[in-house]
Amino acid sequence: MSQATKISNPWDNIATNYDSEIISPLLHATHNPLWGDINKIKAKATKTVADLGAGTGNLMPYLLPKFKKIYAIDAGAKMVELMKEKRSRLKSAEKSKVKIYKKKLENLKGLENSFDLAISINSLLMPEYKNIKKSLLQIKNSLRKGGRFILVVPSMEAISQAYRWIYERELKLCGKRAKAITLANKNIEFERIHFGLGEYDTSDMIQKYFSRFEIETLLAETGFTVKSYDRVVYDGEITFLYNDPKPKSPNMWDHYLNCSVQ
């Protein structure tokens, strides 16, 4: 699909089948520091949390019993519709705790100084740095004094590791550098990845992948301090497309950053 014909919110296309199509830190992780970090937050029953880029609202059931108020925000109309359906099935006491907004992270106008905790799970994926920085600044402004920001983003290092893994494996098998590179390129779908910019073209959209240094730099540039770094590790291996038999490969992982405001 050409850049010109790409639709405005391609996430809406997969909203209905989201849980089966997307590898999610909420559904498929063997290690996710989010749960421990949420448990450590004191006086949660007095606090307001925002799920930014909330998708179909899979985080909502975890936040509901713990926090005073939950804001679920997403730019996708279909995502918002599905979240509202989920909310409508809640008991009335819980229902009144959940606010749902269709908004872009780049424009959180009206939500300044509103949250004690903001969580973005694989929603800061926009390809242009100016949009990433704009979103981070908006998120910072939406946090109250002493607020925290928990961020999960796709990892470019995970892709590089996968590349190395398949390259070394093929080199061992055939002994030829050029052949090993060709196979690694095919497996990693080299033509879809921009290694310089850290972007992956899914055909429907371009998604940003970050190096740890890159996301930490962007956070520092927009006024956040990274208090702890970890990884979300998935139970699934990285899928290699062109190998028979399918090789055992390393597990996929994302960056996990728990930040305060400077």
Ligand SMILES: C[S@@+](CC[C@H](N)C(=O)[O-])C[C@H]1O[C@@H](n2cnc3c(N)ncnc32)[C@H](O)[C@@H]1O
């Ligand atoms: C990979 S999904 C993650 C959904 C959810 N956080 C989860 O983990 O289940 C990415 C979500 O971010 C939303 N999104 C992408 N760009 C956005 C933006 N600029 N502003 C708000 N939401 C955005 C998409 O509509 C989609 O629902």
